[in-house]
Amino acid sequence: MREIFDRRNFLRAAAVTAAGAAAACGRTPPEHTTATPSSGVPAPRAASSAPGTASAPAAGAPAATGARTAPSPADWKALGKGLTGRLIRPGDASYDAARRLFNTSFDGVRPGAVAYCADPDDIAECLAFARRTGVPVTSRSGGHGYAGWSTGTGLVIDVSRMNGVKVAGGRAVVGAGAQLVDVYARLAARGVSIPAGSCPTVGVAGLTLGGGLGVVSRKYGLTCDVLESLKIVTADGRLRTCDADHDPELYWASRGGGGGNFGVAVSFTFRTHPTRDVTVFYLHWPWSRAAKVTAAWQAWAPHAPDALWSTLHLSHDPTPDVLVAGLHLGPRAECERLLAAFAATAGTPSRRTVRQMPYLAAMMDLGGCGSRTVSQCHRRGDLPGQTPDGTFPRDSFRAKSHMAYRPLTSAGVAALVAQVGRGGRHTVLLDALGGAVGRPGPDATAFPHREALFSVQYYAHTAGAATWVRGAHAAMAPHFGDHAYVNYIDPELKNWRQAYYGANAARLAKVKAAYDPGRLFRFPQAV
Template sequence: MQPAQDRRTFLRLGGMAALTLGAGLPTSTTAAPAEWNALGRGLDGKLIRPGDASYDAARRLFNPAFDATRPAGVAYCASPSDVVECVNFARKMKVPLAVRSGGHSYGGWSTGSGLVVDVSRMNTVRQASGRATVGAGAKLVDVYDKLAARGVSIPAGTCPTVGVSGLTLGGGIGVVSRKYGLTCDVMESVQMVTADGRLLTCDADHNPDLYWASRGGGGGNLGVAVSFGFRTHPTRDVTVFFLHWPWAKAAKAVRAWQAWAPAAPDEMWSTLHLSSEGGMDVQIGGLYLGGRAGCERLLDRLTSGIGPVSRTFVKQTSYSHAMMIMGGCSTLSVSQCHQPGSLPGQTRDGRLSRDNFKGKSHMAYRPLSEAGARALVAQIARPGSHTVLLDALGGAVGRVRPEATAFPHRAALYSVQYYAHHVGAAAWTRNAHAAMRPHFGDHAYVNYVDPELSGWRTAYYGANADRLARIKAAYDPGRLFRLPQGF
């Protein structure tokens, strides 16, 4: 059995897929053509404008739902100085500013009517002495591949084409987070261009408040990240698994999984998918940092509480190939595991397609009751093409204090993503989210940003919201970086 299609179908965007950097709200645009031309000449990278041959490709995000947006310019920045130039231009000319790393923003906030600052060309990945330096535009598949060549990695998600910047700035839930923490937990420094055009190094000793805010405060709020320093961990062979049950076992699987997954050894990460895509299905997949025998012993504890599986895939493999499996690229090369094209971040032999979807989220701080599990299963059983994805937390994630970083959800047992395609997707996600609110409460993950979410400050940031607002006021008092859900 090949697991790739299952994972790619259910996590086309990535279950921990991440929010990329955000876009500004529309304001008056005063820049004349001559000023745009001057901006283009001043960049080491390339400015693409309406009418240019590559404009239609350059303006698109991962989600075709936002294809109607037509920015006045897309700047593929080749260096931090290019980003400084763009930020100063936007501030001086009062041009709306959007910042893009991977283009996966659930709200479409990595585009806008003005200038899109795309950092995809800034994608260098270097590693030495237990530390990786990663350009903000690096795609996750390339980060995994280049670090694996040095026998190391960082904890991160599954979606191969997500940009490392948005993933990190919003927290970074991933497939080894229970062992090594969130992506933002291993971020030791970030270089950022702020609204006044300064390039700042932020770490525990330099601009520590901005460093704190960049560890889970969400992309697009405070500036343009151009480079990150990460603490790495050594890699080894791991075991991946995908178990399926008939739909009649769905509620039982929810109750058994949520009791097992957050309390499993740190080496075990898992995700539960309840899906109506291609037929009703219950799948529990995941990754174990160890051999097959140890993995199967832990899985036996889970399956004993659910019943016999209908399909099973358990395979020990290299760390790098495991990341390809979890990203839906098990039969592809690293080059093929990109979107096709000739623009930065794309490859000419890329095989990955865009995806039109709607999504919402919860963070589960307590287990679902039996009634709650039945309610969740009932939502999946409604007509349409949709999935609910539950990703285990606990472990190292929960051993960090909620106020230690801007990411507040340290006590959450798992994240919940409502993800739908095609006709009726918006209505289904809205109704499913509302139906489960009495069971999960009002906690949400900023990397699954939800433009319809009321009370978003508390939902995303909890008690950390007030400190984030103060830092925003200090570094961007004129609110150059304007998100619909931004401080």
């Protein structure tokens, strides 16, 4: 998810890092998704409370949605009139722009309507409509979900209008529709930030609800680790404020249990950390060094000081390349010392760039927006979440993931290098974990992969992408096991409950049964 980079843009930009460019979004969370699939969607997307029964919703929770008569044009019109926000229907001038996700692969999907909700009452109105009519409902924040499940043939609840960012007393209240570039920019103006990804147009909701890996997570934890409370509209239409003392099981589940399972998030309250200048680096080696760099990186990156995060890209897009990039929360001299220790094992890079810069500039650089303004680092348009001068591109891709709980053996390294070396346009992305990510227990939040050393993503573009991704993932499964990250949701994954949630799956199922007994929020991999 693509929570960190647009991997194609990243590799192009990393080749010219002296110009200050870096990357955009090569990995994205399922963005708060809650859809029933349509035929148009290609199949390839605080201390915890004690385990037990989740607190029960108020009386009147919806029964299971069954077959209903399709809503008439008059029904849709009535829904639109009942919203403070805007309902966009087929035939409206903005419909084609409103229905599109980040991934162009899903451009053929045509929702019955897209509701740009202005407040929780609008969300409740949409959920009541879905319960009454049986129309499938899905929620959308940034629209980056791998499987395309933030759209469908029914009603799309878009929360992009609810994008405020307020800072006070070491806390930030962030609207569920805020995009990461805006979160970083508004927090930076106050000298603070939160741990999050770098893809600028990813919505904060999907990122947080699935856990939230990011470039400062080794120092400050996952996005969900700094979440103190959230407001969420559940299936019964009730707005709930959840924290460790109020609806604690729903709060626990919302910290890594995956977007779209339990309700439509409205806002999040995060603990912030102060920002300072940081050091960003890009190191390249020739393909002949791929195995040696991989072996050295996996022994170094997950165990480096918490202030250092790095990613290893083994890429064939369009030619082979080995890249280690990252960020150090400190002065350049200290970063250089750590990189020298790594190079002593990996070998001297053939090309390198190491620069110190302000925190916001680093997030923009790592997000592929080093040469853009904040306003330009959006999709172009006049809908919520877009800007008139936006230049950030959409993409077409396929991806799968693993979570690595042990280092690769020499045979595993050789297998990985061989997969990347095949013809095509693809990349394997390894992102360092450890540090603060690994300190909570696996059941402290719904995100279970606390002991993983690094995440792995197989990412490909153009013709043959699906075939390569499937083959590479299958070839590496004996080496990495069956662990996967829900924010890199994979519609082809067989044992997805265990892969995403591990031992937390049963507890998540209890929360789902308590807060959505009628399964209003349903999609192929709904809890």
